Amino acid sequence: MERESMEFDVVIVGAGPAGLATACRLMQISQDTGQELTVCVVEKGSEVGAHILSGAVFEPKVLDELFDDWRDKNAPLLTAVTHDEIHMLSSATAARAMPNALLPKTMHNEGNYIISVGNLCRWLAERAEELGVEVFPGFPASELLFNPDGSVKGIQIGDMGVGEDGQPKDGYEPGMELHAKYTVFAEGCRGHLGKQLIEKYHLDNGKTAQHYGLGFKEIWTVPSEQHELGKVVHTGGWPLTEGASGGGFMYHMEDNQVAVGLIIDLNYKNPHLSPFDEFQRYKTHPVIAKTLAGGERISYGARAITKGGLNSLPKLTFPGGMIIGCDAGTLNFAKIKGTHTAMKSGMLAAETLAQAMMAGVEPGKDLDCLQDRFDESWLKEELYTSRNFGPAMHKFGTYLGGAFNFIDQNWFGGKLPITLRDEKPDYAQMAESSAYSKIDYPKPDGKLSFDKLSSVYLSNTFHEEDQLCHLRLKDARIPIEVNLVKYDEPALRYCPAGVYEIVEEAGEKKFVINGQNCIHCKTCDIKDPSQNITWVTPEGGGGPNYPNM
Known part of the structure; x- marks a missing residue:
């Protein structure tokens, strides 16, 4: 099929912090140098910020670099952190507050802000448009386009109006092709095009296997007497036991609201x-429940995070483009922060692109000089000093790993002369179901705990019922014949939205995919032990619609 096309100097895939920082910095340089650039950002969400979910405590130094007048421009940094608390939860009722002196210094948040990253992205998109960037929400990049020499030519926008049977419906609209001198991929964690690029160009050669976590977040309105504006709480330990690891958080925001969440490392075995x-x-747990009691849950969401850090960071460039932000894995897990690092990676990409185009470098080249710019930046320094944090927790557990990280961060500034590595992918960590007993989870009480379907409702998730399923099985037999037999089909449990179920029809078990429930967390693509599920973009605008996550 011959499709309509548009030409740009730079196409950016994803209107998250990394993609929008790239766009803004490119146009700033364009204005400063008088070099005219055409820059386009495409975003699969129905609006900018609709698919953005993060804790989030934000480190503003990167915003000082990008817009030093951000305060005058009313950036949505409304709540400064006032104090930190860290609690180790030893059981369902017991906890011990950790003295600040015993914490890795990366867990201190003086000078940071509690924010909605979705609202920050909306603000960045406004700045980008003011600078001349074209921002297109509701247009998912569905396929890669290549030049005859193998370099990336751009992307194809997904078709609209394709039925579940793969055939065009009434109102079918073929997706447009967007061609560019350079294409920047900033899709967020486990971007489905980024995944293909890493494989095609072997960008992860010589790197440790990437690692992930699944982050949950809810926003609650709580009674004023239980609210402490600017308070940041982190927890470790319970309920994650028996080989599972991660940590929880609760951030006190403006308007008597708190963000509460739990991050679970996806290397769990059970x-x-x-x-x-x-x-x-x-x-x-009483540490959390005392704040939430009597409150109202108003938002829910979940999203995978890329947390392998520097050890797993792929090569950032390839012929015709770059991969940045959480699509590459620039999160600093020692700080549990990825927004400022994603934005910095985008700014470095923009500076490299602008320099190449001003110098007349032929389009489609591999701008591997980005590596030099990265190596000279505070981003590389920050990721280097945190390189052992995640592997230490994986290898030694919460307590011994925490002790290692305290020594590494506080005594050696993250520069111990050793580098720990975790070479085994998360999906390969899963044990067979016979090795563990089933877990008897309590029924939700409707006050503090809830079921999946009512939670998905709060995420404002919507997909057209009659559309091609965006959760693809490489082999339709594997869920029943392999995963059910060996692992009691874990997709029924690791999915945070009730997408997968097993039903019985005519005496036979059948694996059912309820794609309309999908909140785009990507966990299935990451954790399926048979690596049989591939997440691809659904029709434009589908998925969650987070108002201020």
């Missing part, structure tokens, strides 16, 4: 574990 139900249990 196939009976349900991350969603672990999060529901977490909220019942």
Whole structure:
């Protein structure tokens, strides 16, 4: 099929912090140098910020670099952190507050802000448009386009109006092709095009396997007497036991609201574990429940995070483009922060692109000089000093790993002369179901804990019922014949939205995919032990519509 096309100097895939920072910095340089550039950002969400979910405590130094007048421009940094608390939860009722002197210094948040990253992205998109960037929400980049020499030519926007049977419906609209001198991929964690690029160009050669976590977040309005504006709480330990690891958080925001969440490392072994139900249990701990009691839950969401850090960071460039932000894995896990690092990676990409185009470098080249710019930046320094944080927790557990990280961060500034590595992918960590007992999770009480379907309702998720399923099985037999037999089909539990179920028809078990429930967390693409599920973009605008996550 011959499709309509548009030409740009730079096409950016994803209107998250990394993609929008790239766009803004490119146009700033364009204005400063008088070099005219055409820059386009495409975003699969129905609006900018609709698919953005993060804790989030934000480190503003990167915003000082990008817009030093951000305060005058009313950037949505409304709540400064006033104080930190860290609690180790040893059981469902017991906890011990950790003295600040015993914490890795990366866990201190003086000078940072509690924010909605979705609202920050909306603000960045406004700045980008003011600078001349074209921002197109509701247009998912569905396929890669290549030049005859193998370099990336651009992307194809997904078709609209394709039925579940793969055939065009009434109102079918073929997706447009967007061609560019350079294409920047900033899709966020486990971007489906980024995944293909890493494989095609072998960008992860010589790197440790990438690692991931699944992050849950809810926003609650709580009674004013239980609210402490600017308070940041982090927890470790319960309910994550028996080989599962991660940590929880609660951030006190403006308007008597708190963000509460749990991050579960996706290297857990027990196939009976349900991350969603672990999060529901977490909220019942007295440390958390005393704040939420009597409150109202107003938002829910979940999203995978890329947390392998520098050890797993792929090569950032390839012929015709770049991969940045959480699509590459620039999150600083020692700080549990990825927004400022994603934005910095985008700014470095923009400066490299602008320099190449001003110098008349032929389009489609591999701008591997980005590596030099990265190596000379504070981003590389920050990721280097945190390189051992995640592997230490994986290898030694919460307590011994925490002790290692305290020594590494506080005594050696992250520069111990050793580098720990975790070479085994998260999906390969899963044990067979016979090795573990099933977990008896309590029923939700409707006050602190809830079921999946009512939670998905709060995420404002919508997909057209009659559309091609965006969760693809490489082999339709594997869920029943392999995963059910060996692992009690863990997709029924690791999915935080109830997408997968097994039903019985005519005496035979059948694997059912309820794609309309999908909140685009990407966990299935990451954790399926058979690596049989591939997440691709659904029709434009589908998925969650987070108002201020």
